[in-house]
Amino acid sequence: MGDDRPCNIEGIVIVQIKLFDWMVRKLKEVRYVPQLKKNLILVSFLKILGLEVSITDGVLKMTKSAMVILKGVC
Numbered sequence: 001m002g003d004d005r006p007c008n009i010e011g012i013v014i015v016q017i018k019l020f021d022w023m024v025r026k027l028k029e030v031r032y033v034p035q036l037k038k039n040l041i042l043v044s045f046l047k048i049l050g051l052e053v054s055i056t057d058g059v060l061k062m063t064k065s066a067m068v069i070l071k072g073v074c
Contacts, residue, residue: 007035017070025070 011032043053051062062070
């Protein structure tokens with residue numbers, strides 16, 4: 001929001017994301033904050049879940065072991 005006011009979390013849900021290859025992945029424990037106008041994915045939270053995150057040449061890639069979980073353009 002840009003003004004340092006706290007926002008209320010109104011729920012914790014599971015979100016499905018359709019990826020570039022039409023596969024659907026689930027993000028668990030997603031916080032629903034209606035005051036935010038954009039969706040945010042915290043990289044530090046994904047690392048806690050055991051994912052490796054890299055951003056190279058504007059491409060974000062999340063992997064677990066050798067498997068690519070998510071890939072997108074930043």
